[in-house]
Amino acid sequence: MGDVEHETRVLGGGESGFVTTRFDALLNWARKYSLFQYPFVTACCGMEFMAAASPRYDLARFGAEAPRFSPRQADVLWVVGTISQRQAPALRRVYEQMTEPKWVIAFGTCASCGGFYDNYATVPGIDKIVPVDVMIPGCPPRPEAVLDGLMLLQHKIGVGDRTPVTLKNTQLPDGADEHLDRLHQIRLK
Amino acid sequence: MSKLILERLSAQFGDAVLETSTAFGDDVAVVTRAAWRGAAEFIKTDPQCLCDYFVDLSCVDRCDPNVDDLDMDDRFEVYVIAYSLKHKHRVRLKTRVSGASPTLPTLTSVWAGADWMEREAFDMFGVRFVGHPDLRRILMYDEFEGHPLRKDYPANRAQPLVPYREGTFDKLGPFLQDEGMPLNRSVTLDDRVDEH
Numbered sequence: 517m518g519d520v521e522h523e524t525r526v527l528g529g530g531e532s533g534f535v536t537t538r539f540d541a542l543l544n545w546a547r548k549y550s551l552f553q554y555p556f557v558t559a560c561c562g563m564e565f566m567a568a569a570s571p572r573y574d575l576a577r578f579g580a581e582a583p584r585f586s587p588r589q590a591d592v593l594w595v596v597g598t599i600s601q602r603q604a605p606a607l608r609r610v611y612e613q614m615t616e617p618k619w620v621i622a623f624g625t626c627a628s629c630g631g632f633y634d635n636y637a638t639v640p641g642i643d644k645i646v647p648v649d650v651m652i653p654g655c656p657p658r659p660e661a662v663l664d665g666l667m668l669l670q671h672k673i674g675v676g677d678r679t680p681v682t683l684k685n686t687q688l689p690d691g692a693d694e695h696l697d698r699l700h701q702i703r704l705k
Numbered sequence: 706m707s708k709l710i711l712e713r714l715s716a717q718f719g720d721a722v723l724e725t726s727t728a729f730g731d732d733v734a735v736v737t738r739a740a741w742r743g744a745a746e747f748i749k750t751d752p753q754c755l756c757d758y759f760v761d762l763s764c765v766d767r768c769d770p771n772v773d774d775l776d777m778d779d780r781f782e783v784y785v786i787a788y789s790l791k792h793k794h795r796v797r798l799k800t801r802v803s804g805a806s807p808t809l810p811t812l813t814s815v816w817a818g819a820d821w822m823e824r825e826a827f828d829m830f831g832v833r834f835v836g837h838p839d840l841r842r843i844l845m846y847d848e849f850e851g852h853p854l855r856k857d858y859p860a861n862r863a864q865p866l867v868p869y870r871e872g873t874f875d876k877l878g879p880f881l882q883d884e885g886m887p888l889n890r891s892v893t894l895d896d897r898v899d900e901h
Contacts (some may be wrong), residue, residue, distance in 0.1 A: 597859075602846050604867040634861050636853040644869040 549579035554590035559597025561624040564656035573659040578666055586611040598626040599639045610660040611646040622651040651682045712752050717747055733797045735785045741800045742810040748796055748814055754788035756796055759816035764826040770857040780804035783830055811837040829854035
């Protein structure tokens, strides 16, 4: 297949054509742009989740704007905030009620690994309780990081990858440091 | 703040008032365990004290498990903070109970608000309040063993309700370089650098 030449062009009026694809690729493509979400919000990260979901950052652009407040109708479980040991059975039960296919995003450091809580009360990362697809570190993560995490999940759905992934720091583009420094100098004046 | 309450308490209870002091503008009195209930009732009902508003009740574990005997006589210090809405003064009343048998008469019949606070002190420190109407855990779950804020409770011992899944990330996990903070007290900085 490597030497087959592909041509992509927009069909003009009066022309006709067809596309070929695999069924599972089509299904994954449809799934990744219509994610119904269940926000399991427990702590301060919830404020940042609201910022990410509200019009300024606009999760709706990614087809993930519909929150379902029943796990039975949801595709993505957003675990937003610290999960205590006492709460773990509830989280487990919510996850079990979701229908396949289902994905889990750990929002923030506490949900991902327990954060700075290392004690009797806190679950050290929700992957101890439910399988996690994407972990978004940050205390709280910026909305840009959340969008990065969502796009990472969409990519994983597209290729059918279920291994847990941690969102890495995004590199600033070349010249960004000088630009930020100039902005800082302007503000100091 | 005048020492009015402390003087009234000392006059009433004499030797049962072990220490008095003033901190941050509030009067502090340490009384014996036997005088605990009576002193509380006194500062609430005495016309010149009239501390009718219950603010807080909690406990302090004063022992060092490496040095002290866990059964020492004055291991737990239970304190109650009360405020007078009429006279606008606040008082802290303390008493000490032993580690071997941490029991204390309840204050729920003096201030009804002491109910949940005594449950919390019981949950976290295991101080039993005799006569409390409903003394059971308030924050931790019933399956939890021990009292987590006692100094001899291991700081990182968890008692999971849901068994942990196999093959999960270590607590230190993938966050070291990005987060830049030690997430586990048993691991030193050098260990963490080696892992990556």
